[in-house]
Amino acid sequence: MRALPIAAVGAKLSRVASKVVPDPFVLALGLTLLVGVFGAILLADEPPEGGVVWTLIDGWATGFASPGGLAFALQMCLVLVTGHALATSPPVQRWVRAIASKVRGAAGAAFVVSIVACLAAVIHWGLGAIVGAFLAREIGRNSLRDDVGPVLHYPLLGAAAYAGLAVWHGGLSGSAPLKVAEPGHFAADAIRTHADGIVPVTETLLSPLNFVVTGVLCLGLPVLFAALTPSDEDRTPPDPEALRGATPKADPEEGRFRFERSRAVGVLVGLVGLGTIGAAWATGRMSLDLNLVNFLFLFAGVALQGSLRGYVDAITDGAKGAGGIILQFPFYFGILGIMKAAGLITWISEAMVAVADADTFPVLAFFSAGIVNLMVPSGGGQWAVQGDILLGAGDALGVPPGTTVMAFAYGDAWTNTLQPFWALPLLGIMGLEAKSIVGYTAVACIAMGIVVPVLLLVLG
Numbered sequence: 001m002r003a004l005p006i007a008a009v010g011a012k013l014s015r016v017a018s019k020v021v022p023d024p025f026v027l028a029l030g031l032t033l034l035v036g037v038f039g040a041i042l043l044a045d046e047p048p049e050g051g052v053v054w055t056l057i058d059g060w061a062t063g064f065a066s067p068g069g070l071a072f073a074l075q076m077c078l079v080l081v082t083g084h085a086l087a088t089s090p091p092v093q094r095w096v097r098a099i100a101s102k103v104r105g106a107a108g109a110a111f112v113v114s115i116v117a118c119l120a121a122v123i124h125w126g127l128g129a130i131v132g133a134f135l136a137r138e139i140g141r142n143s144l145r146d147d148v149g150p151v152l153h154y155p156l157l158g159a160a161a162y163a164g165l166a167v168w169h170g171g172l173s174g175s176a177p178l179k180v181a182e183p184g185h186f187a188a189d190a191i192r193t194h195a196d197g198i199v200p201v202t203e204t205l206l207s208p209l210n211f212v213v214t215g216v217l218c219l220g221l222p223v224l225f226a227a228l229t230p231s232d233e234d235r236t237p238p239d240p241e242a243l244r245g246a247t248p249k250a251d252p253e254e255g256r257f258r259f260e261r262s263r264a265v266g267v268l269v270g271l272v273g274l275g276t277i278g279a280a281w282a283t284g285r286m287s288l289d290l291n292l293v294n295f296l297f298l299f300a301g302v303a304l305q306g307s308l309r310g311y312v313d314a315i316t317d318g319a320k321g322a323g324g325i326i327l328q329f330p331f332y333f334g335i336l337g338i339m340k341a342a343g344l345i346t347w348i349s350e351a352m353v354a355v356a357d358a359d360t361f362p363v364l365a366f367f368s369a370g371i372v373n374l375m376v377p378s379g380g381g382q383w384a385v386q387g388d389i390l391l392g393a394g395d396a397l398g399v400p401p402g403t404t405v406m407a408f409a410y411g412d413a414w415t416n417t418l419q420p421f422w423a424l425p426l427l428g429i430m431g432l433e434a435k436s437i438v439g440y441t442a443v444a445c446i447a448m449g450i451v452v453p454v455l456l457l458v459l460g
Contacts, residue, residue: 063337083126270303
């Protein structure tokens with residue numbers, strides 16, 4: 001089978017991108033230094049009473065240790081580990097194996113893996129980050145066992161499995177739209193058009209704009225990854241050694257007490273928790289925000305894992321991927337503290353207002369979020385840095401805050417396709433290196449960089 005011309009583009013981009021992307025923590029440190037330099041330049045004309053250097057240090061320290069920032073970091077850790085526990089539960093794993101058994105052909109495999117990853121990420125980004133990798137690995141195993149049909153291109157399956165991180169921020173666990181729906185969120189003062197600065201999810205995640213943009217991406221990305229399938233002779237099949245890792249098992253036998261291993265107890269706890277949260281939501285005692293999402297997926301995971309011991313083990317395993325959040329989020333809020341102390345937020349907001357109008361601002365917000373995401377590879381951490389800036393500028397131009405939030409969300413998810421930070425769990429599951437998938441995800445980045453701005457101009 002001959003490949004489409006676009007497949008060659010993906011291969012070339014992969015070779016380039018794998019050589020230029022540094023470690024995310026290095027980027028966080030570099031951004032801290034860069035913002036500090038700009039802050040010092042801005043303060044140099046009118047030095048504050050305490051001196052430029054100490055003003056910036058105090059701002060960094062205040063932001064680094066801010067209670068709101070630390071709470072946000074813990075929320076994002078819970079998003080990741082509860083999604084991982086759900087993805088590794090026996091029912092989800094059975095569903096993954098059932099889908100994998102019906103997939104045939106390299107292009108068909110890329111399409112199926114991508115659409116499953118996208119739909120899972122719309123439900124929960126932690127789920128989308130994991131379940132696509134398990135599905136791709138299972139399809140790879142089947143291809144080696146069955147030895148039928150065209151050879152799979154395993155790196156392309158890895159890229160397709162990562163597609164969920166390109167759409168997640170428009171889904172039910174989108175950190176920015178859920179955060180602005182919380183009372184007292186850190187960017188509330190920048191939203192003057194809504195009482196208490198709260199933007200309900202009906203204006204963000206449940207808006208017509210989001211339904212269209214996220215829907216187009218969930219359908220378009222699978223088609224794109226299928227089109228990227230190289231010709232038979234250029235395909236790289238999965239390495240049998242990389243597929244030896246066992247599918248995670250819930251409910252191991254080493255639990256010390258019988259009730260720890262009891263399926264009945266696990267299901268009961270999960271259902272009681274889900275019922276309680278559902279009742280609180282239905283009666284208005286809780287709103288759809290990050291806390292509610294974490295509660296829902298926590299208890300859903302307990303019920304599906306089948307035992308309390310199995311859930312503890314799944315959370316422990318998922319926590320291995322939370323190291324980057326724990327390490328880097330305080331630095332992101334430290335950056336925000338420097339920006340506030342130096343007046344950079346006001347300066348940048350005024351500059352954006354000067355070059356944009358109400359129609360073009362969402363597109364500007366999209367591209368700015370995409371660029372910053374390359375340096376701050378976390379939607380939550382990035383919102384901490386950019387939230388005040390974008391909402392303040394949008395408010396000055398008369399742009400609805402819901403539109404500003406979603407334009408940011410799409411931009412953040414857009415360049416995840418170039419930033420391998422969140423691919424680390426996926427790469428470990430599939431036994432791949434980042435350089436093997438980045439070229440294919442870069443093609444998706446180019447496509448999104450054209451399609452989403454057009455949709456924002458038409459619908460935003």
